[in-house]
Amino acid sequence: MGVLSSSAGPARIARVLAGRASQAVGVAVLVSGLCFLVVQRLPGDVAYRIAAGRYGYDLVDEEAAAGVREELGLDRPAWQQLLSWLGDLGSLDLGRSLVTHQPVLSEVGYYLTGTLQLAGAALVLAIVIGCTLGTAAALRPGSAVDRLTDLWVALVRALPAFLLGLVLVVVLSVHLKLLPAAGHGGAGAIVLPALTLALGLSGLFARVARDAVVATRQSEHVRFARTKGLSERLVLLRHVARNAAAVLVPYVGVQAVVLVEGVVVVEALFSWQGLGHALVHAVFWRDIPVLQATALVLALLVVAVNTLVDLAGLWLDPRPRQGSRP
Amino acid sequence: MTTLTEPVLETTQPGRRQRASTAARRASAVLLGGLVLFAAVGPLLLADPAAQALDRYLEAPSLTEPLGRDEYGRSVLARLAHATRLSLVLAGLCVATALVVGTAAGILAAWRGSWIDTVLRSVSEVFVAMPALLVVLLVAATADGGVWALYVGIALAQWVEYFRMVRARAAIVLGSPAVEAARLLDLGWWHVVRRHLWPDLRPLLTTLASLGMVTSILAMSTLGFVKVGLKPPRAELGLMVTESFPYYDVAPWLSLAPVAVLFLLTVCFLGLRRTETA
Numbered sequence: 001m002g003v004l005s006s007s008a009g010p011a012r013i014a015r016v017l018a019g020r021a022s023q024a025v026g027v028a029v030l031v032s033g034l035c036f037l038v039v040q041r042l043p044g045d046v047a048y049r050i051a052a053g054r055y056g057y058d059l060v061d062e063e064a065a066a067g068v069r070e071e072l073g074l075d076r077p078a079w080q081q082l083l084s085w086l087g088d089l090g091s092l093d094l095g096r097s098l099v100t101h102q103p104v105l106s107e108v109g110y111y112l113t114g115t116l117q118l119a120g121a122a123l124v125l126a127i128v129i130g131c132t133l134g135t136a137a138a139l140r141p142g143s144a145v146d147r148l149t150d151l152w153v154a155l156v157r158a159l160p161a162f163l164l165g166l167v168l169v170v171v172l173s174v175h176l177k178l179l180p181a182a183g184h185g186g187a188g189a190i191v192l193p194a195l196t197l198a199l200g201l202s203g204l205f206a207r208v209a210r211d212a213v214v215a216t217r218q219s220e221h222v223r224f225a226r227t228k229g230l231s232e233r234l235v236l237l238r239h240v241a242r243n244a245a246a247v248l249v250p251y252v253g254v255q256a257v258v259l260v261e262g263v264v265v266v267e268a269l270f271s272w273q274g275l276g277h278a279l280v281h282a283v284f285w286r287d288i289p290v291l292q293a294t295a296l297v298l299a300l301l302v303v304a305v306n307t308l309v310d311l312a313g314l315w316l317d318p319r320p321r322q323g324s325r326p
Numbered sequence: 327m328t329t330l331t332e333p334v335l336e337t338t339q340p341g342r343r344q345r346a347s348t349a350a351r352r353a354s355a356v357l358l359g360g361l362v363l364f365a366a367v368g369p370l371l372l373a374d375p376a377a378q379a380l381d382r383y384l385e386a387p388s389l390t391e392p393l394g395r396d397e398y399g400r401s402v403l404a405r406l407a408h409a410t411r412l413s414l415v416l417a418g419l420c421v422a423t424a425l426v427v428g429t430a431a432g433i434l435a436a437w438r439g440s441w442i443d444t445v446l447r448s449v450s451e452v453f454v455a456m457p458a459l460l461v462v463l464l465v466a467a468t469a470d471g472g473v474w475a476l477y478v479g480i481a482l483a484q485w486v487e488y489f490r491m492v493r494a495r496a497a498i499v500l501g502s503p504a505v506e507a508a509r510l511l512d513l514g515w516w517h518v519v520r521r522h523l524w525p526d527l528r529p530l531l532t533t534l535a536s537l538g539m540v541t542s543i544l545a546m547s548t549l550g551f552v553k554v555g556l557k558p559p560r561a562e563l564g565l566m567v568t569e570s571f572p573y574y575d576v577a578p579w580l581s582l583a584p585v586a587v588l589f590l591l592t593v594c595f596l597g598l599r600r601t602e603t604a
Contacts, residue, residue: 158592162551302455
């Protein structure tokens with residue numbers, strides 16, 4: 001199997017894609033099923049909630065609620081609703097928001113750009129911070145820089161995203177008045193949320209980068225490169241970087257889950273117009289179509305990042321492997 | 327076999343790092359004991375956390391009220407004790423449930439193999455890709471501020487970690503010559519679990535459980551913080567942070583107290599682990 005897969009690159013890529021695709025389908029069914037449970041177990045009358053979201057709490061009466069119930073078919077038996085529910089998902093018809101009455105797909109598209117901007121910026125920032133710290137620590141194991149990095153990793157691990165965000169707001173916005181504390185649109189608005197996410201992610205990257213660089217620098221081929229007379233910088237760039245990256249890249253996949261969790265919290269904290277913000281509001285207003293769509297896209301985002309990570313892993317380290325994944 | 331070699335290995339490497347880590351673990355255990363005591367005894371001795379005294383709102387800390395009073399004149403110390411108890415008890419329940427379910431499923435999958443393994447593994451594949459907070463958020467949405475939904479959500483999000491680790495580890499142990507010998511002697515499954523699996527899995531499970539406590543406590547407070555978890559007026563650490571943040575200028579102790587407890591709980595549980603696993 002190992003010999004076969006080493007010569008057949010496309011076959012391995014196809015296997016990765018097939019595995020991830022089935023995972024994506026499973027995730028979609030799980031999220032959709034949970035959303036349906038949410039609808040079924042809603043406390044109080046959904047029709048009243050939706051009517052309140054639409055017309056405001058003061059204008060809700062029995063008539064408005066009855067109108068909403070009729071319009072959305074909320075009085076059918078549960079199994080009928082579940083069938084039409086999954087059928088709609090299958091045909092990619094995610095419906096309209098119960099509150100704003102906009103098609104969910106276009107709303108989600110808008111929020112997705114916001115989330116991708118934030119998550120992309122945070123990921124790049126986290127990798128830069130983490131790898132810089134980790135490499136600096138690895139060049140002199142046991143030094144003060146190494147110990148400081150250890151402390152950094154522990155501190156970042158112990159601070160949840162919302163506390164980290166609050167600390168940054170208090171220090172950078174309230175006391176130093178450098179950046180806007182919340183909002184979306186201004187040039188500096190992305191800095192605080194992205195920094196909050198990136199600091200939280202940078203701990204693991206720093207730790208993994210440190211260990212990977214230390215291990216790679218002690219390997220035979222790096223010693224040979226040094227014996228050949230290459231300068232320390234060239235050795236680091238040509239021989240250490242790629243091998244360390246092969247170790248580091250799978251952790252981006254691990255961090256994707258953490259990143260999505262962080263996105264939900266950080267967007268809610270900084271009122272950044274993204275999927276997490278929309279998700280929390282959808283939970284609050286019981287706007288089920290938006291709830292389902294945002295949760296679905298966030299969960300699929302994790303699968304998408306992991307697919308990219310798998311493919312990048314194959315490209316960085318094309319050596320044959322036993323089995324596809326442990 | 328593994329039961330014999332592991333403790334020996336541990337005691338024969340008394341490096342400087344090792345000693346430092348045992349000291350750190352002892353310190354975390356003492357500090358955690360203090361927090362648990364505060365959570366267990368505090369709610370019995372202190373005043374009612376919901377008792378308001380509107381004429382004493384935002385009172386500064388004093389000798390009788392070491393952490394002052396909040397915007398409704400409620401005792402912050404009493405609220406903190408109740409919130410800490412809630413966090414610890416709920417997190418403990420979630421971790422215990424996830425641990426039992428995940429470990430049982432993991433051993434079952436490794437032991438029986440075939441279709442049971444295939445089914446459990448594909449279910450776990452789905453849960454691995456689901457961010458825990460998303461699961462908790464969706465389940466929490468089914469009940470307005472219910473403790474029950476929070477418990478189900480967090481436990482549901484966490485079992486998969488135990489399942490995967492236990493399945494991988496148990497497969498190795500079950501394939502070892504020692505277990506083969508036990509099977510040849512027909513010692514029964516309970517013997518294999520008690521004498522071979524449990525001693526091998528225990529360090530792994532304690533590490534996972536202390537990490538799980540951190541995750542549960544933080545998930546709870548995070549949901550409270552974004553206002554979709556437990557509802558006011560319940561004393562909960564995340565809720566206390568959100569509620570007190572608007573008064574940060576005039577009464578910083580209000581926000582600092584729950585933040586400090588959250589931070590200490592996290593640090594203690596992280597410090598309890600045997601090795602750094604990031």
